[in-house]
Structure formats: structure tokens, C-alpha cells
Amino acid sequence: MRIPLIAGNWKMNNLIHQGVELVLKLRELTKGVNEVEIVVAPPFTSLYHLKFLLAGSPIKLAAQNLFWEKSGAYTGEVSAGMLKDVGCEYVIIGHSERRQYFHETEDAVNKKLLAAIGAGIKPIVCVGETLEERESGKTLEIVKFHVEKALTGKTGLAQGAIKDLTIAYEPVWAIGTGVNATPEEAEEVHNYIRELLFELFETNHAKDVRIIYGGSVKPSNIDSLMAQPNIDGALVGGACLKAEDFARIVKFQRA
Numbered sequence: 001m002r003i004p005l006i007a008g009n010w011k012m013n014n015l016i017h018q019g020v021e022l023v024l025k026l027r028e029l030t031k032g033v034n035e036v037e038i039v040v041a042p043p044f045t046s047l048y049h050l051k052f053l054l055a056g057s058p059i060k061l062a063a064q065n066l067f068w069e070k071s072g073a074y075t076g077e078v079s080a081g082m083l084k085d086v087g088c089e090y091v092i093i094g095h096s097e098r099r100q101y102f103h104e105t106e107d108a109v110n111k112k113l114l115a116a117i118g119a120g121i122k123p124i125v126c127v128g129e130t131l132e133e134r135e136s137g138k139t140l141e142i143v144k145f146h147v148e149k150a151l152t153g154k155t156g157l158a159q160g161a162i163k164d165l166t167i168a169y170e171p172v173w174a175i176g177t178g179v180n181a182t183p184e185e186a187e188e189v190h191n192y193i194r195e196l197l198f199e200l201f202e203t204n205h206a207k208d209v210r211i212i213y214g215g216s217v218k219p220s221n222i223d224s225l226m227a228q229p230n231i232d233g234a235l236v237g238g239a240c241l242k243a244e245d246f247a248r249i250v251k252f253q254r255a
């Protein structure tokens with residue numbers, strides 16, 4: 001059984017007081033929702049404060065990035081252990097914005113994934129093609145490359161370790177553009193990722209990995225996306241910054 005996961009990636013938005021306001025509203029608006037896992041991923045600067053605000057609430061904390069070393073002379077970086085310390089249950093890894101602006105490689109994504117799992121933090125690994133790649137018919141090839149490199153990389157992932165893994169399919173052309181992948185387009189890729197997982201891991205582990213969709217998710221399209229059999233949730237950008245919109249997404253209606 002895969003419990004739906006709706007995660008809000010705040011990206012580089014919200015000062016601490018704005019984050020507090022958003023989370024307080026969200027707590028109210030999602031009261032009574034217990035069949036969906038709700039996650040917020042604020043900037044590092046808000047994590048400590050929000051940890052206390054979310055104590056006793058079902059809303060969980062995620063970070064947007066981490067570094068794979070445990071500690072040491074890595075100016076500006078934050079380790080998996082530090083994220084655990086500040087109350088993160090999840091971490092987003094390999095977002096296309098990190099790949100694009102910070103030159104994050106497949107190898108880095110793999111190392112971050114292993115570091116997160118090693119520290120007991122659940123990774124949400126992002127994969128997805130650019131518009132150019134989609135238009136040249138390379139979508140599945142790119143997604144396969146991202147998934148295989150992230151999960152097996154140089155040091156393969158232990159079978160049991162994938163139970164806490166979430167994969168986010170985020171087509172780059174759909175991020176922040178207002179143009180989402182249609183439910184059918186997304187389902188085709190999600191189904192393909194599921195098959196890949198069955199190839200890479202044992203069935204009883206692979207079947208439990210959640211594959212969530214990200215890219216212009218909003219209240220008006222969440223219901224049809226969630227109606228697809230292999231869409232297990234959403235990674236929401238823009239729409240998660242408004243409590244009402246994010247709460248509506250969390251409270252998606254099953255078809």
C-alpha cells in the first residue's frame with residue numbers, strides 16, 4: 001500500500017515569519033487529513049523554528065538539499081546528520097534547478113541519496129527531461145538514465161534501503177511554466193519508472209516506492225493527476241506558497 005505523499009517545495013522563498021504564517025494556516029486547513037502524508041520543504045533558515053511549530057502535527061519537514069560528507073571543511077554545506085538534528089524526515093535530492101544552476105551531477109545525486117539513507121532521512125529524488133529532450137523523443141531514455149544513476153551509481157543501493165525512497169518525476173518544461181504534463185503523459189513515465197524499479201530491485205521492495213509528480217501542480221489539475229494508478233502524490237512548487245491552494249492539493253479528490 002502506497003500512502004499518497006504531497007510535498008511543498010518552497011524553493012528560495014519565505015523569511016522565517018512568512019514561513020511561520022504559512023505553516024500555521026496549513027495546519028488549520030489540513031486538520032483531519034490522515035490518509036495523505038503532508039511534507040513541507042522550507043529553506044534551511046526556517047527549519048529549526050518550524051520544527052517546534054510542527055511538533056505534534058502530522059505535517060513533516062523536508063530539506064531541499066544536503067551534502068554527502070558527515071562533517072568537515074566544506075564551507076556552506078549542510079550534512080544529512082545536521083538535517084536529522086533539525087527535525088527533517090525527508091530531503092529533496094537532484095532537483096532540476098540544482099542540476100541546472102549548481103551543476104549537480106548524477107554522481108553527486110547518488111552520493112547524496114546514500115548519505116540521506118545512511119542518516120535515516122527519506123530521500124525524494126527528482127528526475128525528468130527538458131523540453132528539447134522530450135521533443136526529440138528522449139524522455140524515457142533520460143528518465144532511465146537519471147533513475148539508474150541515482151539508485152545504483154558507483155555504490156549500489158541495498159535492496160531494503162529503497163523502502164523509504166520517493167522518486168519525483170518533474171519534467172523540466174513543466175516546472176514553473178503553468179503547463180503541466182497531462183495525467184496520461186505523466187502516467188506513461190511513472191509506469192515506466194515502476195517497471196525500471198522492478199528490474200533493479202525485488203518486487204516486494206519496488207512496489208512500495210512512491211513515484212510522485214511535480215511541474216505546475218495546482219488545485220485545478222491535482223484530481224486528474226491523482227486518478228492515475230502510478231501517480232502516488234505531488235511535489236508542488238508555486239502553488240505550495242499559498243496555504244489555501246496547497247491545502248486543496250492535499251485534499252485532492254479521488255475520481
Ligand code: 13P
Binds near residue numbers: 009174176217236
Ligand atoms: P512548480 O509547481 O512551480 O511548477 O514547481 C515544481 C517544482 O519544481 C517542485 O519541486
